[in-house]
Amino acid sequence: MSAAAPLLFGTLDATLQRAAAGDHESFGSLIREHQDMVFSIAWNFLHDRDRAEEIAQEVFLQLYRTLGEIETPAHLIFWLRRVTANRCIDESRRGRWRIVTLDEASDVVHDADETDPFLARKLAQMLQRLPAQQRLAITMRYQEGLEPSEIGAVLDMPLNTVKSHLRRGLAALREWLGVTS
C-alpha cells in the first residue's frame, strides 16, 4: 500500500460513504476497524494508557468532522496515521508524556515466549528515551511496517530525514542495549 498516494487505490467504501452521511453505526464500524492501529501508535509513543486513549478518541472525533474529505479507505488509513502522529508530537511538546519505569514497561511486552522478556522490557523502556521524531519513525516502521518513503508521507518529512531518524534511533538503541550489529 502506498499511503503517500491514497487516491490511486481503492474505491469509495460503502461504510465510509454512510459514515460521511452521518450514520453513527457505520462510523462505529470504522472506529472498530482502525482503533487498534490508532491506539497502538499513541500507546507506543506515550506509554500512558489514559493519555493514549484520550488522543485516540480525539483523533476519531476529528475524523468524524472531516469524513467528507476522506476519499478512499487507503486515504482514511493515511489520514489516521498522520493525525495520530501529529497529536503525539503535540503531546510531547506540551511535556505531558512521561518516561516509564521498567515495571510499567512490562505492560507493553506481549507474549515473550521466543525471546528474553527482560531484554524486551528494557527495549520498550529504551524506546521512550528516543527523541519524539525518531520514536515516531521507528513506531511507523516496526508497528505499521511502513517503508521510509511512506513514513515520510505520513510524518510530512523528506525521505533522507526519515532515514536519518531511523538510523540514529536504531544506533542509539543498539548502543544502550549493548548490541554490536
Next chain:
Amino acid sequence: MNLDHELHRVLERTSAPEGFADRVLARLEQGQQPKRHRFTASTLRRIAAAVILTAALGGLTAHQIVEHRRTEGERARRELMTALHIASAKMRVAQRAVAHD
C-alpha cells in the same frame, strides 16, 4: 540479539481498551468536543468585556498623557514670560542708569 525482530515484537499493535468505540460514539452523540476547541457564549462575553475594558483604559491613559503634556507646556510658557518680564525690567533699570550717567 536481533534488534529488528525485538522491535517488531515490542511495537506490535495492541488492542484498544474495551468499549473504546462506544465511548467515542457516546462523546459524539453528546456533541462533546475537546474543551480547548470550544468557546461558549459566556467565554465570548468575557473576552468582549476584556477588550472593551482594555480599550477604555487605554483611551483614558492616552487622554491623561495629552492633558499632562498640555499643562506642562502652559507652565513652561508662563515661566518663560516671567523670565522675559524680569529681564526686560532689569534692562530698563540699566538703560536709565546709563542715561543718568
